[in-house]
Amino acid sequence: MIQVRLASQADLESLAGLFNLYRIFYGKISDESGAKKFITERMEKNESVIFLALSDGAPVGFTQLYPLFSSTRMKRLWLLNDLFVLPEQRGNGFSKALIEASKNHCAQTNACGLILETAVDNHIGNALYPKTGFKLDTEFNRYYWDI
16 A cells, blocks of 8 residues: 655654665765765755655655745745655556655645656656656756856
8 A cells, every 4th residue: 555644753764764775776875874964954954845655654765845936936836856766666656656745745835836857868757757747848958057
């Protein structure tokens, strides 16, 4: 049975473990203490909203949303920055359930929308997102600046 709920401080250990695996998936070196510190700071400072997916009570995935604002629409806009499900649980509907929880959160916070980005070669994500109502932005270029 799929269950999705808002993560709390009580979930910190399992959430940090999932977050560490998420980072490894994206080619980063394992850093469990850094992952725990990062997630703790986001929670303590109310800088993100994290939903946790559970299977029979065991954490199997998460999504993390960051608040942004749309000046032209004069409303909050949420960035779906992180989405991860354990490899052995993929294809069981957890990603879709996490996305639906994120969409519901947007509606509950009177936000104007939810945005995300993913790598061009993320074939699973690029197949999933249109199925959950996301549309590919072909009008704007995405630029970034790194320090």
